[in-house]
Amino acid sequence: MSDFKRILIATYGESGYARDIVIGANRYAYEVGSWFMTHAIEGQWPLEVRWDGVLGCFGWRTNRDQVAGLLRATSHLVSVAQFLNDVPELIFIGQDNERIGALAAEHFLDRGFRHYAMLKDAGYWSTLLRAKGYRDRVSKDGFEVRESKATWADWRHPGRDAGRQGRWLRELPKPCALFCNSDGVAWQASISCHVVGIAVPDEVAILGVDDNELYTHAVTPALSSVRTNAERIGYEGARQLHALMRGEKPPREPRLIEPEGVMLRGSTDTIAIDDPELKAAVRFMRAHACEGIGVGDVVRAVALSRRTLEMKVRRVLGRTPRQELARQRLERAKELLLATDLKVADVARRTGFESLERFVTVFKRAAGLRPTDFRRRHRRPTGWAFDVAAAQPYGQPADH
Structure with a gap:
């Protein structure tokens, strides 16, 4: 047992993000094979124990005294959440929040929107960076972003049509692309739209962040969301912690992990195009792209x-009809790879490719990975990777 290292994952709670951090760190620990890893939420951190390393997933309630307590309990601490980013002792590996905002903007720009809005829940550093990324990317294409002046208290009670939130939603130019910095805020915005009679996604399309199914599937239509790649952040955070424990020098700069992409659902499954002929053409392409249709089929339809x-199509979407058909097939292929257990050959057939070989070639060229590697890297497990209440050292029998 003397060779085993005692590792604590100290999280602010049991959110979806914290869960995925634990899953990613657990995967790295399994590869190492010599870590005794346990997890505790804020308020229950076992600071009386001496830990070989701590992975900190801090929240907005976490304060400097709590971090100081962790630093007294270990010589090696890595943070994987962008709170308390100004504490000099913290080594940070986490979300690229500006890129999350930019990706949200690109998701809407691809759908032809000309009106953009944004909701933020608080002035946290991560929130401000997501807002900056969204605003900068939208302005690059010549558009402006409207931000709500309603307070956080106004949006915490989405069932109330109590003035400011309702007026703001009604006054938005339609159709409008609404980016919310978290799925919780997106859920609140969706309910508020329902209360004041605004159609989602036809009048207001809503996109959240974190792909937290507690929120994304709690409303109709289900919410599209940016997947933040939290499992990889947990894995890379554990890898960095291991490097520190081996005596390697800490990195000079924070390391930012790009988001995985947008999980498309009903809340943004729309096309903001005024031209009725073009809108019909794009709808036809998106409805039938996976049937193997070509540009000639669209022309006839x-x-x-x-x-x-x-x-x-080129003027509004910035690509040719052939490229749009290919993009739709690949997006659907990614969804099937992540959400189903279909064989790759079946995915190829269902997305309109004439052969498995052609599908693999096209997919790798576009995504940078073969379909099987893409599924292995990005697919999210359905639950916790281990029972933290009964955690045992990896590679050891349970009765040791």
Whole structure:
């Protein structure tokens, strides 16, 4: 037992993000094979124990005294949440929050929106960075972002049509792309839209962050969300902790992990296009792309000349009809790889590819990974990877 290292994962609670951090760190610990790892939430951190290393997933309630207590309990501490980012002793590996905001903007820009809005729940550092990324990316294409002046208390009670939130939603130019810095805020915005009679996604499309199914599937339509790659952050945080424990020098700069992408659901499954002919063409492509259709099929379906279709699609979406069909097939393929147990050959067939070989080639060119590698890297487990209440040293029998 003397070779085993005692590792604590100290989290602010049992949120989806914290859960995925534990799963990712657990995966690294399993590879190491010599860590005794346990997990405790804020208020229950066992600070009387001497830990070989601590992975800290801090929240907005975490204060400097609590972090100081952890530093007294260990010589090696790595933070994987962007709170208390100004504490010099903390080594940070976490979300690239500006990129999360930019990715949200690109998701809406791809759908042709011209009106943009944003909701933030508080002035946390991560929230401010997500807002900056969203605002900067939208402004790059010549658009402005409207931000709510309602207080956090106004949005905490979405069932109340008590003035400011309702007025703000009604006054938004339609159709509008609404980015919310968390799934909880997106859930509140969705309910508020329902209360004041605003259609989601046709009038207001809503996108959250974290892909927390406690919120994303608690409303209709279900909420689209940016997946933050928390499992990988947990894995890389554990890897950095291991490096410190081996005596390696700490990194000079924080390390930021890019988000995985957007999980598309009903709340943003729309096209913000005023031209009725072009809107019909894009809807037809998105409805039938996986049936193996070509540009000629689209031309026949919407009674446009090929030249006119090419011109309109390129002007609004910034790509050709052929590229849009290919993009739709690949997006659907990613969904099937992550959400089902279908064999790769079945995914290829269901997304309109004539052969498995062609599918693998096209997918790797676009995603940078073979389909099997993409599924292995990005697929999210359905639950906790281990029972923290009965954690045993990896590689040891349970009765040791």
